[in-house]
Amino acid sequence: MDVSQYLEIFIDETREHLQALNEHILILEKEPDNQDTINEIFRAAHSLKGMAGTMGYTRMQRLTHDMENVFSEIRNGNMTASDDLVDVLFKGLDALENYLDNIVETAAEGTEDNEDIITRLNEILEIGTGKMKEVTKEAPKATSSSKAEEKPAVDEKAKYTSFVYAEHERHAIASAAQQNMKAYGMTVYVDENCLLKAARAFLVFKALEDVGTIIKSVPEIQDIEDEKFDFDFSIAIISPESIDKVQKVVANVSEIKEVVISEVSLEDANNQDVVAKEETVDEEATKASEIKVTSEEKSEPAQLAQPAQQTSAQPKQGAQNNQAKAGKPVVNRTVRVDIEKLDVLMNLVSELIIAKNGLVSIGGANREARTGFNEQIEYLESITTNLHESVMKVRMVPIESVVNRFPRMIRDLAKKLDKKMELYMSGEDTELDRTVIDEIGDPLMHILRNSADHGIESAQVRAAAGKPEVGTINLNAYQEGNNVIIEVVDDGGGVNVDKVKAKAIATGVITQEQADAMTDKEAVDLLFRPSFSTADKISDVSGRGVGLDVVKSKIESLGGDVECHSTLGVGSRFIIRLPLTLAIIQALMVEIGTEKYALPLGNIQTIEDVEYNEIKYVQSKEVINLRGSVIPLVRMDEILDVPRKDETPSSLTVVIVAKGDKKVGLIVSSLIGQQEIVIKPLGKYININKIISGATILGDGEVALILNVNTLV
């Protein structure tokens, strides 16, 4: 047996633990006395160490071990989390992440020892605690094992005491005694929430084989591997190590709830198969050496109730909390599915929809005597719509997986830039299509860095301007119709419009006349032009002028858009709008001239019939006055260069589309109707204008283009 089959579990869990450590150390930095946080940190570091050790990643284990020592001292109140210490701890986490990245790529942890971090950690430890290290180490264990009321349960839990040893096993125990080795019996309890019991059991066996020889297990090893056991299994082992050591080795495996262990003498082994009742006598003798360890998971479930952490990124924790309340295990039942398999499923649904649209167009052709046929089509339509929705939901991921690394990033930036700032996030549970999630991280990071570097002023400047010294950056995510909005709001200096204009003129982006005619909003939009940065000095955070234009093009390639509102001295607000789904949408099919186009329904407000004489002119542009608001008109046939139809209709069909609070009326030739369409890319070689976001195949096999109306507003 080798451990490679558990590599994936190891990687996933390590990521989880590292993320938890990052989050909690951030909290610790602010609230050095928060006992729950310290416990949480200790627990995560402890599991991490055990896992790395089991998998044979010794460098990783060593680093976590030294970090754990520090956490242990903090937990025991022997030292506090100084700024200096937190910095080193974060460095340590980064180093662990590097190990993990190496493991992901090559299955080996690499050769970097990170001596400097380890040395720093130990220095801090020395300074913080003096020489009291060794004494305090055993303290936490003593408290957790001395819970008097749990003692009676121990006897029942020590299932190994009822082992019936075979002749050769007895022989092994006897010869062990001669070789100065000891035989131990133990019963290992796996956490009820554990998803892969067999893997845990395997890790236990693996760990035990390192310290001794397993002579017996109930159930048999094969059965354990096949997951044929409840939540406990019993083992007899011969080992030269002390009982504490053996027990610790097992307890270090994560998701092991409890290990009940005691020494087994040859007499025990001989007697047990004679009279079961008599065992209690022997029991008394061994009880003294019996230690019951409950891992941190078990001893502190009630204290885990930290509202900020109870989100889906830590299902384990959430589940435990529920367990504490409801008294029964609640496990997040998830299956990992390869995204490619989902893509295949999605494509099948797409084709089903195309086929359905084909039926619809046949059905429409000859309407009489086809009511039955139409009913069936409607039935099929409702099935495909539901199927689509559920497949879509499978692909949805909360944006939390992207944004949870930002608090740490902002903290580091604040240190680096020597500014004071806080990041507040809301709506982390807003869900987006997996493909969008994978792409949105970098643009968001750019915008946040931008806010931290250019937006938030230094503490002195802020104080002088009468603002609180600590700047705030808010990251809010929420759903709006068919879009997901992500806002990044800072209360910094805002965009200096004059400076932007001056810079733009200097670099030849615009002329002086253009600058004079520009509104503030248009000037702010200059920031999104390629190679534009107003920062006077280039920092390594941002300011190289490759930021916002990249952000914009990235977001547009995802079918979304980004805009910026800014008030000088008050702050800036970046609004990112992203489509909820990328594959199938509801659309209004329209005819423009002789061609058919699809308009995403999510953007459409209303459809109006407008008489020619209702068209007014403002600055020689066509507008209509619709129920009190003036809406500019766009002649789609001119924009799209469509050959015109010969006849002129008596009135205009205007589709009112909206982006945010801005509206535009699109003049189309006629309406075809609402349809569910499958978005297809146009291929790589053809250059398409931003106004076209893709193509779709209609029921009759014809290709229609999808218009990105956001670009027209």
Added chain:
Amino acid sequence: MEENIIVNETKQYIVIRLGNEQFGIDIKYIDNIVRMQRITRVPMAQDYFKGVINLRGEVIPVMSLRVRFELEDDVIDTKTRIIIIKMDSQSKVGILVDQVKEVVTIGTEEIEKVAQGGPEGSGQYLDGVGKNGEELITLLNIANVISD
């Protein structure tokens, strides 16, 4: 020349006709040949792209070789074909040609390289001129033809 022994390799080409001229396209890039079908115009694309077609559920852009080579615009008749090109694993692209004639096998020694310099637009699309019996076939560098 470094290679004294010339290995006589042969390649297969599909011969197409554009007006009076014959061109060869390396067969390994050809995914499919389909009859003319309805093309949906794509506004504001390169002028040599006629638009997009639906090839069994896939949307594929179609370019006109005639427009690309600055010849007269296509006249669609029953011989007109769309050759679907697939480079490596990248997306497909269709090429509109007047006629697909035959598949020929041409040995490397029968290919004459053409001078690359040439006026803008002509040389870069060509790999050389191959002889098939009495006929001359201009071999296309299809990668250059389909990319910008």
